[in-house]
Amino acid sequence: MKQDRYDVVVVGAGMGGLCSAALLTHSGYTALVVDKLPFVGGRASSVKYKGFTLPTGALYVETGGVVEKLFKEVGAPFAVRSFPMQLCFRMGGRDYLMPQKGGLRDLMSHFADERETAAVLTAIRRAFAWQEPSMAISLRDWLLQHTQNEKILAIFRGLVNYQCVNFRDMPAGEFIRQLKFATGATAGAHPQGFLALMQELVGVVEAGGGRVWTSTRARSIVVRDGAARGIVVERNGKDLEIAAGAVISSAGPHATVDLAGSGHFEKGYLKELKEKVHPLAYVCVEVSSDRPLVDFPGVMVVPEGRRQMTMMCTSLAYPEFAPPGKHLLQAWAAPDSSFEPLDTAAEVDTIVGDLKQAIPGFDDRAEILHVSYWQKDWPMYRALPGALTQKTPVENLYNVGDGVAPLVPLGLPACAETARIVVADIRQRLKPAG
Template sequence: MTAGRPAVVIGGGIAGLAGAALLARDGWDVDLLERGPAVGGRAGSWDAGGFRFDTGPSWYLMPEVFERFFGLLGTSADEQLDLVPLDPAYRVFFEDDEPLDIAADLEANLATFERAEPGGGRALERYVDSARRTYAVALRHFLYTSFTSLRELAAPEIATQVHRLVPLLARSLESFVAGRFSDPRLRQILGYPAVFLGSAPRRTPSMYHLMSALDLDGGVLYPQGGFTRLVEAVAALARAEGVRIHTGCDVTAITTAQVGARTRPDRRARVTGVRATGPDGTTQHLRADLVVGAADLHHVETGLLPPSLRTHPERRWRRRDPGPGAVLVHLGVRGRLPELAHHTLLFTRDWRRNFDDIAQGRIPSPASAYACVPSRTDPSVAPAGDENLFLLVPVPADPGIGHGGLDGGGDSAVEEVADAAIGRLAAWAGIPELRERIAVRRTVGPADFAEDLNAWRGGMLGPAHTLRQSAMFRAGNRSRKVAGLYYAGSGTIPGIGLPMCLISAEILRDRVRRECVPVAGRTAVP
């Protein structure tokens, strides 16, 4: 394969940056176009008054995935990041019961479960053992694949595990947990990973109990400097591979040329590049043999392609589950917050109603929430002696809920959700003066996700990991209508989250290697 083949990556989130770096390392001449003023996408950053906030991901799980990705670029996580283990991994407050801490050590968690429920320790030991085995199978056979051939699912290991795997797909996570634990607090702790997947415990396949091998056994890490440091590291590696990163560049169309029906009956067109508007308002055309849509998949398909060339037309999106939206609250708080751990969860009593409300388009009240205080670990994110507090409240994926704003200036529904979450955290954690100590306040609503990130229906994460939207049933990473157009990111396989986006970049690279070969000095694409 010769150097100099032009490629364009649309979107500077973690999948776009990682995919661009891997393609450039393979010899592609890569331009990455990011609509926003900085790269990162959902993994962005915002600062004010000496406080600096990560605006998206805040959990560092699946460390082996990060290590594998960095290894592909000739480095390591240790070389790129200063990772700190969190203990407790997280703290959980309940509406009507005592809080529980989940430790970095499995033995401590077994003891916590045993105190909460006689026999709970032994039940958790069996549960985590099952999670470990399922996670290992998923890593080897389900995550690092594009599902282009049934042979990928015919491995001997899968055959020996099929008696376990099929029931795990057919049964919900909620039912799987309920069959092993009776204490509602323990059920909520083990069901919560469904939220990481943009779903609800009763709509998430119990296959995903594998995530309990990550936090209950593997522990939780934090990169000093925040997740913006991770973005900076991947962006720097991409540039080192020769990627040209352009911010403030809005791609307005993927350009194509018609393919003759006789020569390619399975394709209607091939990519020729993209049209984009630059920071100065001028429009240009970037020629490319390969285009990677690493922005929101719905936007790439329905906003950048004509109807006849869409693999995922609008009618199909109407049948899909967008997962939850969110109200985010960034608070700079004067003084310390020893009552909170780095990660803190607040679970309401009527757990199922929370999820049902979101699925049916209603804002839950009261609502479960997540709080992150990275200044408990990282002194660089807040002034000395103060705390950086981030709140996330899941709500319906509905831009009509509105925009956030500064100092309570967002739309009323967004600010009401934020006020309620602040009040609930203050009451449950025993911080009665919390509201009076707030020096910086900013909210973000579903309309901001839609406007700033082109997020489908203002969703927080991407399409939910229901059975019909997981593994081989999730959107694939290549267009079926346009040769040379590929996809990466949370909307496609393998799914939601920073580790999944890194895996998405790798399987994109692998598929391009298989399918794009040089012919007579240029690249032939399928």
């Protein structure tokens, strides 16, 4: 078997893997990134479909936060265009714009008297200032201690969908933590789609002497004497061993163990993996129309259907995502359970039904373009934040990405943060071969 050598090999060219490789090559390390797919970006990429630009996962990335800072640091252009961050709630057939300051109080005041609103806000204030609620109770059950008002519960059901977790599955402590540490950053998308953004990181890796190989599956992670020594990949129909001082995997913690062989991992780690790392399911529906199906250019929250839903007429903010004369509406919903296996046909039916309820005249004005569901090894998130640390018990073997997110934040910023943590550790422990 032919052998190559790099300072670090990275399994997976998603946000976690490419941020790691860009930081490494920017610091003088040689890095090889392999991805089994024919394109880069993983769940933060985009594909062309019937003239539309559709995401393979993430729709937006925060601007001014961890990801943008990392792009700037490594010299990658970050041509992300923001959209209005203000939320609009569609409830009981009416639209309520949520003011950016005092928005929660304002929204609740439409449905509850001052005493009821104050009870909920006081509980949240106390959770911010004193102690976060337990992780053992769901947000829904925590709120039920403070209000029985269905409309108020619906507002929070809608807000939690912004974090893409089912209301009944979102631990109260997690929800409050995400709110408390929200940076207030805006969000946006690359006008050419996520693939274009992720290719900027590929440019940094290659300019620094690294390589990014697509259509290249890692078959195993080589472990000898308790330490990671490289990977074996399948490339052009042949097996090739790549030796490295460290291996970073963004394939997810379960896949990392499978690739390296569970016999190399401590039992306690495997127990934590089994107990804590559960992928979250999600469903997206993309709809085409001649005229915008909603007028609001930002995120609309539709919290009162059978499923909690958010939707956006993306082509109002990004006309580039739709062919001339067409509009694109994207709707995202958490299924009945974020963690149980999806009954995909039933979920999609329910969510499309909710969408038809939310948009008057849907059948005459709209055409369903694409439906996607996310679960198992291509999930919304591989785990809730804080499930595992990035280091594994195998020396020089790290995980990055949303399976090992720190306590805050979620999604793409979490992936960039894990890359930063891992690369800082590698820089302390390993010298570039030079």
